[in-house]
Amino acid sequence: MSEDIQQVQPLDPGIAEEWVRKTEEPNLRAVSASRSREGDLWSISVWAMEFIRTDPLEPELRRRIANALSGVNGVTSVEEEDREVWAVTGTPTGKALVEAAAQAVDALADQLRDTL
Template identity: 75%
Template sequence: MSNDVQQVQPLDSGIAEEWIRKTDEPDLRAVSASKLRAGPWWSVSVWVMEFVRTDPLESELRRRIAAALSDVSGVTDVEEEDREVWTVTGTPAGRALVEAVAQVVDDLTPQTRNSL
């Protein structure tokens, strides 16, 4: 199973930097982070959150993702923007954001797989 975290060329001109976790199970384990050109904001997408809609798993994933992002060096604020997107403020490294969330997703993959 691939778990590569790679920097990719952004397709959107409003994005300065983009990182993605390549995996054989994208619906369960993919994570991406995009640094916006304007301001100190990153957008972090967690693909599995589009499908997880039952508690206690949904609440646990949300809580742990927010905590993991908050713990990344350089992060000053974390807010949930959408069902599967978090906005991160500060000066973190994109790779570090993706790796932090990937660890949470991996920890909960067995429960997520059972839930889906």
């Protein structure tokens, strides 16, 4: 399965830096991270969270994503901002944030795939 984490040019002028995980299963495995021009605030988007709405899978994936992001070097706080978005503060790299969230998704990919 092809996938790649890369930095992309932000389309939004309020975004200083953006990283994406490109995958052949975007509804399941795509993740992105964007850093605001205002301080050390990152937004991490996990596409699968838009579609996963079953217990116990949804809360388990939420927990894994939050734990993975919290464990990234330089992260000082992690909060859920929206259904599929986490707000992260600190000085982590965008690539490390995408990798961490992607690993959380990949750990449950087979189960997630069955719900889509």
